[in-house]
Amino acid sequence: MTTMLSARGLMKSFGAVTAADDVNIEVPSGQRVSLIGSNGAGKTTFVNMVTGYLKPDAGTIALDGREITGLGPRRITRLGVARSFQIPQLALDMTALDNMLVAAACNDGELSFWKPARSPGRRARAMALLERFDLAAHAQRKVSELPGGVRKLLDIAMALTGQPKLLLLDEPTSGVSVEEKFPMMDTIAGALAAEKVTVLFVEHDMEIVTRYADRVIAFYSGRVIADDPPDAVLADEQVQRYVTGSLRQGA
Amino acid sequence: MLNIESVNVTIQSVQALRGFSLAVERGSMVGLVGRNGAGKTTLLRTIMGHLTPIAGRVSWDGVDLATVPRHARAAMGVGYMPEDRGLVPELTVEENILVPVWVSKTLDERERLARVYEVLPELREMRERRALLLSGGQQKLVALARALAVGTRLLLLDEPFEGVAPALSQRLSEVVFGLRGKDLTVVIAQSELNHAASMLDREVVIERGANAKEKAA
Amino acid sequence: MLALTILIDGIVYASWLFIVALGLTLVFGVLKILNIAHGSFYAVGAYAAASFVGWFATLGLAPELSPVAMLLAAVAVAALLAPLTERGLLRVFYGRDEVLLVLVTYALFLILEDVTKLVWGPTPYYVSEPYMLFGNVEFGTLSYVGYDFMLIIVAVLCGLAVWWGLNRTRIGKIVLAVIHSDEIASSMGVNVSRIYTFAFMFGIFLAALAGALTAPMVSVQPGLSVGVIIVSFAVVIIGGLGSIEGAAIGALIVGLARALAVHTWPAAELFSIYIAMAIVLVFRPEGLFQRVQARKI
Amino acid sequence: QETFRIGVVSFLSGQAAESFGIPAVNGAKLLVEAFNNGAAPAPYDKKGFGGMTVEAIYVDEAGGATKQVQELKNLYDRENVDVVVGYVSSGDCLAVAPVAEEMKRFLILYDCGTPRIFEERDYEYVFRTAAHATMDNVALGRYLKAKNVKVDSINYINQDYAWGHDSLKDFQLTMEQLYPNAKTGQDLRPKFGAGQYGTEISALLQKPASITHSSLWGGDLQALMLQSAPRGLMKRSQVVLSAGDHVLPGLGDKMPDGVILGARGAYGLMSPDTPLNRWWFSEYEKKYNVYPVQAPYRMAQALLGLKLVAEKAIAANGGKKPSPEQLAAALKGFEWESPAGKIQMVNGKGHQAIQPTAIGRTQYNKEKKRVDIVDIVRFPAECVNPPADMKAEDWIKAGFKGAKC
């Protein structure tokens, strides 16, 4: 099995705050990894470094054997990395469908100067994805009118329009109501299973973590404090103390 | 008590609340649950005066809130924690907490600060950090503290546990429920109430902007 | 000697510019409005000063009191026009697109242009008495007017006052909260509309003050407003929108660039401001002091 | 009864309104009223234009050449005016002249200064009833020579646009002829409407020259005077202004004594003592509480000429309203008396006027509370204007060939 993502010795600090402190992570392709950690532990920072939003102060990141440290988001995306955001990043004044069409158009490569954006083929693809996320009813509504949870779903759906090798989801379920959480994760898992996409997802909900992750990496204060299958990580004493809180409660 | 009588609210031609009613007894804690887009945020923003109902009435303590300007709610002891935290990025954590105290005519700065640090001691360490540097969860903590600083009588918390790591989320609910019995009325809007549910007096379900069946806690 | 002259000339020009730009940057900082009509308030300030100084003279007050008259003129303009514009006009458009608000202030500029003409007529006003009040300062072969140095002091005082007010006082921090989000600020109990009115009023006061201070050096007549708009915009952009320190440094850069051009290469004066602005922006795309942004992702 | 419609275009807003546009329009209003009442002195005493009531429409010149062309077309096509009298800005003149020509409509340029208009091409329907700006600076140079002013070096301060550039060039060329040894010191080019001249004044003081030449006007000139007098510029250098008369009534005692200035014609306080001028001067002063400076004078000479020409053409047309061709034919090569002396349409194939001018020196008159102009030297039109067959610049360079002084 090849290594999809390999981060070595990543360091990142913001002034006095250390958000990544010698982070080493290897992810084999096809694996589903959950990143957990206390708030401010550096999960989003890690995702941001992998996707090129932030440059690490030190360390290297390689994707599928190719070094990508220091490349910008656009280049990295073109290499097959997609992500969703903790706070959805959408075109607020456009409809949900148009957002999907934009995503589809961008993924089609070169932007045509004259081919109509709303071509039937692209539309069908976009609608299919919307349907899969149970968003079809919202297709014609402006994003600014959509509630937070729906935006979250749309944000993830947009990340999925391309066929990424590596998908990073930053708190996919936060803000999504219970009724929709599991179906949504099932949808994502279903969509990806066939294509053997490697997934990293940041998550605070341990139920989701145990159900969907092959492996869990726990962060605390910029460091990786545990990196094992879910059961092992959740049983870890440090993880229980700093992340899940189960230790204190039990004590 | 907080009394919401069949309010209708529309936002840009979307009807977000349809004749929604809710009465919250003084000193009780109510959970407002509903799916995404049910109208939870809309309800809280309506109470805060950021949206104006086209029909219905909202009153707090017998005062019709339509008659008070939106900034006067804080002076009536109402604390609000918005869904997106809404911290002032340039200000430090402590200043963020204190802004509502500064504009208040009655609150004592030292007393409120001591009180907040007492219930949320982890804030002490980051008091000097600028709010914009904090991670999402940390910001939630500060937003809660700010609501607590001014919300002496009514707390409106919009998704306080969202995006918060389990350890912290437990802390937050402990803090909130630790306030019980102090004549404090609390409304928590959340799509799920898992561990918090057991501590609430009542859970109100909102569905597509209207009241749905109610279950007693 | 030449260097020193350039320095003095640059600073004198910069202090005038700074007072204008300070008001502009303040209004932008708080209300998020890039106020094209700022120049009109400057012109109204100059007219008001002319009227007030003349009025003081008819009351038989000593000419030494004319600075008081000028100050009162600026206060009067701010107290009368600012609430009227802010409450009567701008408020209607809050929350709209920034560019749209620029257009609103452009309309205001057009309106004020004719209104000043209707009120004060086309004939120029002269109030040069205050210009001589502070005597002359000899400087080698050069003779400066004391008034110019007084202008520097006023500029420094205004700058310090606003900077102190915004950064070191609670009011300032409350204003920061409003700047960030009026919804959140009002949830916290801040009377947002009052803050807006006051901030706008203060910005207009500064514009009017700059106009009043300029009145003795020029003839007050139609067309005064246009000249200051672009150059004060340039200052504010160089400094970073909404930044007080930025406006100060921006004014110095523009003032010195201009003085350097006039003394060493007069033909380039016309370009000096724009070149200075372009150079700064190429290296600092958001101006020298950019406003801190909240994390987006 | 038929009316004769005149479109009057001048600045009603912006920087040139106060100094040029509004005084000129005021002058126009006064004259139109006097014409319609038959109140002007002979030979302008017939009611209206040969019996036709004169009706004037006033349009703002502010807003650039595009707008002016558009408004000109509107005036002719929509408002059906018989003639347009207007334009202070040379750019506007250059833009509108070919348009009127193409529309075959009668156009009188009354104020703008650039010599280019009739030097670059010939017109049939377009006229300028005032001398172009070359006269101003040539007269200024001749005055210095006549008064034996010693000139070793010259500092310049002129606005950075065509008017400033042209004035600078004319004066420089003139001085090269008259004072071949004078050196150029500072050549400052503040931008139009700068308002603040502290830096420029420092530069002028740092290297004071025998004379300081400036073609600034309006608010800019007033500001320069207000800011430079207290700093002693006038004490270190003889200031000469090519077009400065119009700031005198406003500046009053703030205008330093001893400044040499022109009015772009024998206007205002330098106007000749004739019955016509006495009438005009006092009527204007009575009506507007200030004496007429250059702008109303130039408007007056245009309207007075127009009146005679219109009457001539009406007579030739059997009492009916003349066509643009008839009006043009009547104005071509015409001469008439204006308050500022005789206007002769001799240059530009009879389309460009020449006129006498005068230069003087300021002196504050405490009793009258106004600035007087003393030491006036008058220059006949042929002395300071190029002959019909020569371009202005070439004429100066050729040592004012054929000038009759």
Place this chain on the structure above:
Amino acid sequence: MDNPILKTALAGGAAIVALLAAGFVMPKWLLFLSTMAISHGLVSMGIVLLMRSGVVSFGQGFVFAAGGYAAALLANHTGITDAVVLVLGGGLAAALLAAPFSPLLSRYRGIFFAMLTLAISMVLYGILVKSEAMGGSDGFNVSRPTLFGNEISSEGANLALYSVAVVLVGLLATVARVYSDSVRGMVSLAIRENELRIEYLGASVSGAIAVNFVFAAFLGGVGGALTVLALGHIEPNFSYWTTSGEFVFVAILSGHHSMLAVFLASFVVEVVRSFSNLYFPNTWQLAMGLFLLVVIRFLPRGLGSLWIDRQVARRAEQEARA
């Protein structure tokens, strides 16, 4: 008939024919006013295209002047007299002149983009004012062009230039419409809303803005050249900030949803200005200001929102049925 490009082209063609026909019945002054409105509208249309990608140029006077001067110099010095060639030459020259700036400008957003473009236009203004060979600030005159080898008579000039403007601008507006409906056009629109997302979808934001800037420059140049030919005169004021300001003003008045609205806005502004100038010569600015406020107050999303909103609703309905 289902091909949307064809549909747009047909609509564009119909508009051109209708406007040409209208030209024959218009009074002369209106003909000229319309020519100006159309050619100025084209410049504003460039701004609208930029607005669609989230930036507003306050320096469109730069390309307006570039196109105008290019056409004028070509006409006066190279012997080229054909109106269409001159106009396209102007557009090309403006695009060429703007192209080197586009990579730099595409790094900027909001007011900084606006001010930097303004600085560029003002530097050009300064250079033009100082160029005595081209008449400095007074500018110079341009002789009447020919059309396809034919002289244009002075009586027919208004109509001829109006027709040239209608046809060229009509074609360009159609192209712009097709472009803004295209993949790239829609991505541009999304950039305006959230450029971070666009980068994360793998498309180049600065690339898109740079392309739009050059396209807008071409349109601006064509607008400038048309103006110069109709006016017969050019001067540095073409590049002055107030000129640019008016273009922005028309663009905002029209809103960024409709190409047709730009021309309507441009026309309305010209008419209002022309009449208020005549009827209130002393207070026309006041009249303009009030007019502006009223429009902004009641049509905040521009004139285009008058019909675009309905169109969007119709589309939503269609989708719902589908």
